[in-house]
Amino acid sequence: MKIKNLESFYNLIEALEHLPSIGKKSAEKMAYTLCVDHKSLGQKIAQSIQEASQKIRKCKWCRGLSEEEECQICQDQSRNNGELCIVAHPRDIAIIENIDFFQGKYYVLESIEMMNLDHLVRLISHHGIEEVIFGFSPSLANDALILFVEDRLKPLNLHFSKIAQGVPTGIGLDHIDHLSLSSAFRGRRKI
Numbered sequence: 001m002k003i004k005n006l007e008s009f010y011n012l013i014e015a016l017e018h019l020p021s022i023g024k025k026s027a028e029k030m031a032y033t034l035c036v037d038h039k040s041l042g043q044k045i046a047q048s049i050q051e052a053s054q055k056i057r058k059c060k061w062c063r064g065l066s067e068e069e070e071c072q073i074c075q076d077q078s079r080n081n082g083e084l085c086i087v088a089h090p091r092d093i094a095i096i097e098n099i100d101f102f103q104g105k106y107y108v109l110e111s112i113e114m115m116n117l118d119h120l121v122r123l124i125s126h127h128g129i130e131e132v133i134f135g136f137s138p139s140l141a142n143d144a145l146i147l148f149v150e151d152r153l154k155p156l157n158l159h160f161s162k163i164a165q166g167v168p169t170g171i172g173l174d175h176i177d178h179l180s181l182s183s184a185f186r187g188r189r190k191i
């Protein structure tokens with residue numbers, strides 16, 4: 001039974017339960033930590049969330065995260081090597097940046113429905129792209145997405161490749177270790 005006059009506490013638990021992979025018990029534990037046991041940490045986190053959600057937006061070119069209209073990677077002239085890596089989520093950019101192998105530009109394409117062909121064509125011409133690398137892990141949905149994008153971009157005479165086999169099927173790039181991911185890039189296959 002809920003204790004009376006603890007509305008805000010229960011609201012917090014309920015909100016935390018909406019986080020991915022957080023159940024009721026974990027949410028309760030977190031709520032005690034954030035507003036009882038470590039109040040100052042709770043306030044710091046609340047402030048960081050507010051600041052980040054106000055400042056962070058999607059880059060106008062790649063749809064990755066940025067605090068400016070154009071992200072640092074899109075602005076970086078030294079990364080104009082003609083390569084564009086298409087990824088499924090903004091967090092994949094950070095994952096690929098961590099392996100310190102890829103030196104081109106990115107584009108985030110979360111689903112076929114999110115595809116804006118005109119925008120992608122503009123981006124390709126803006127960055128002088130010659131090769132499109134699909135940085136997706138293999139799955140039926142991603143294979144369909146690759147075929148769809150390749151078909152739409154055919155008139156632009158680009159080279160297409162996808163990161164190599166060895167990337168496990170149906171899991172996100174965040175579950176692949178650095179070494180496997182960089183060798184998947186090195187061993188990318190023409191399609």
Ligand SMILES: [Zn+2]
Nearest residue numbers: 059062071074
């Ligand atoms: Zn960008």
